């Protein structure tokens with residue numbers, strides 16, 4: 001298979017090394033640093049399969065199929081571009097592409113992710129669905145938090161009048177609401193449909209403790225996955241331990257999050273080309289925050305983008321929801 005891939009400057013080795021260094025200095029690791037290498041991509045997929053409601057046969061998977069049918073059923077005649085922001089393995093985007101194919105629509109696919117292995121995995125998964133119908137695939141590797149006007153770029157790639165479905169699956173949990181909006185803003189164009197998924201607060205849970213969902217994070221799969229970053233930057237795994245707790249986002253919407261932090265039990269010095277970062281014993285390095293929403297908070301999150309939720313598929317027991325949004 002042969003595709004023309006677009007590699008943005010934000011993922012160049014120099015840019016990533018600088019961003020990684022900044023993360024260590026600020027003591028806060030952006031989610032993107034947990035997916036980039038083949039080992040991280042593999043461990044994340046194992047975690048996802050083991051504990052995510054959409055990764056377990058039957059559970060929340062149907063939500064994605066229903067959402068795909070619904071959005072494709074609303075499209076006018078003509079071609080469609082599916083943009084998968086933070087596409088991961090592309091498995092959920094493929095449901096949208098399948099729905100296009102079932103309706104005889106020519107679909108193009110733009111898988112976008114910071115991880116080259118995952119972008120290519122998504123492109124490979126989508127190829128039989130897209131290329132058989134005469135569609136094109138443009139893999140894009142970029143840091144979605146980097147400044148860039150992607151809307152103008154993708155519009156220039158497709159014929160005028162092509163409908164657009166933007167998926168943002170698994171991203172509301174990974175990015176703080178303000179950061180998520182900034183990413184979407186760079187890609188959205190008037191007339192785009194947007195499909196988001198959110199990890200929901202478990203039914204009956206007030207949102208402060210999130211005790212019911214902690215086992216989805218505090219497990220060996222997550223520990224192994226997050227440890228790769230530590231090992232790669234030279235933090236000995238004997239120097240501390242991971243702890244998980246809950247906190248509330250201070251902006252809008254004020255969603256709760258499960259946070260994973262590495263707590264140093266002994267001093268550690270990390271030397272890099274940029275200099276030295278020194279962690280005292282008892283200092284903490286924030287490794288991950290996973291945001292959980294109430295369904296109405298998803299509407300609140302997209303409202304500043306001029307978007308509103310027009311349909312949703314929610315499984316509170318599985319703790320997952322898919323939301324279809326449109327402008328106006």
Ligand SMILES: C[S@@+](CC[C@H](N)C(=O)[O-])C[C@H]1O[C@@H](n2cnc3c(N)ncnc32)[C@H](O)[C@@H]1O
Pocket residue numbers: 031032033035036085086087088089090091092112113114115118142143144145168169170171174
């Ligand atoms: C939780 S996974 C979701 C993957 C897929 N959409 C799904 O729902 O199964 C988050 C994805 O977002 C990507 N990602 C996280 N932060 C990113 C960033 N700043 N820029 C680009 N991709 C990012 C990761 O590489 C990963 O593939």
